[in-house]
Amino acid sequence: MARAATTSDAFNAIAEPQRREILVLLRDGERPVTELARDLGMSQPQASKHLRVLREVGLVQVRGAGKQRLYGLDARGLRPIHEWVGGFERFWNETFDRLDDYVRDLKQARQEEPPDDDDQ
Template identity: 75%
Template sequence: MARAATTSDAFNAVAEPQRRRILALLKGRERPVNELARALRITQPRTSKHLRVLREVGLVRVRESGQQRLYGLDARGLQPMHEWVIGFEQYWNENFDRLNEYVKKLQQKEHADGKRS
């Protein structure tokens, strides 16, 4: 084994800048492959391959429409990432010691009930 397959989870799929750009372009509306390729200024084959990865991890879904295939965003697959990151939120507020104090004060306030400020 060399490295986890990129195709295995959202974390890897999204580690690729181009794929992030694709997802961004799909916010709100569906788009055909060529349109994405043009927007990203990369070749169509490359675009198709990135889309394939995104499809395999379930971040996008395809819909046939005549001779084109419309790709749409399926952001549900990003929830795990969201939850994972959220798990670190308290730590990037650098001094969460101060945060704890703040919480304690709030609790005391609730009990004692003081004036406004």
């Protein structure tokens, strides 16, 4: 069954590219909304709207610092995504292992081929 079009979980929240960009910026530490908006080339209300969604799904925390509100990454909220993506890691590892085996077999077959008359 398809997911409902909602931002009620981390998967849907990060489906929006600008929200992913916010998370990337917050990897380096806490930032005020004005700084995030400037760096992303959007208005402060737009950035605030994205931050609200990220906060509601547990990907961002906010704390007061004087007159500012600082937003920071809460990576614990990414755990379901990490676990889901991690399920594909075995697939990719097996795929690359098969590719390595194929390349190794191909090299070995080329080394075992008799030289062409043109090579002599």
